[in-house]
Amino acid sequence: MELTLTDVKPRESTVSEIYERQIDTVYKICFSYLKSTADAEDAAAEVFLKLIEKTKIFSDFEHEKAFLIRCAINICKNIIKSPKRKNEDIADYPNISTEIKEDSGVEYAISQLPQKYQTVVYLHYYEGYKGEEISKILKKPHSTIRNWLSEARKMLKDIM
Secondary structure, rough: OOHHHOOOOOOHHHHHHHHHHHHHHHHHHHHHHHHHHOOOOHHHHHHHHHHHHHOOOOOOOOHHHHHHHHHHHHHHHHHHHOOHHHHHOOHHOHHHHHHHHHHHHHHHHHHHOOOHHHHHHHHHHOOOOOOOHHHHOOOOOHHHHHHHHHHHHHHHHHHH
């Protein structure tokens, strides 16, 4: 007999089960912030280390996912703000432009948006969150999220 997500209670999930369910989401969030495969992999690993340290009990799978998304965003922001990162020269990363392929169409267009728009677009269109849920995850007013989505759509129209 094969188990489905509804058969397994989140609080009984092991870290490896949570990892298997959520790594793609966490990695994509990290990559959208850091624009580097190596940095995104490091940040994603740090997210799951935080999960191990916290031994958090989740009420449901949405709670699990929201926690990991919030954690990924915070870790990426800390990496971006770090003094080491501020002193880096873009010339040190000759392959950064090849990491986001122009031929991937919509994903490339999204990568051209400012970070705040990338995050809300990803959460809304790829993860299926509604505006109110995104506002809770990002700790921003619902009206701000609606505005960001609207502005992102306009920018995407111009880019594409």
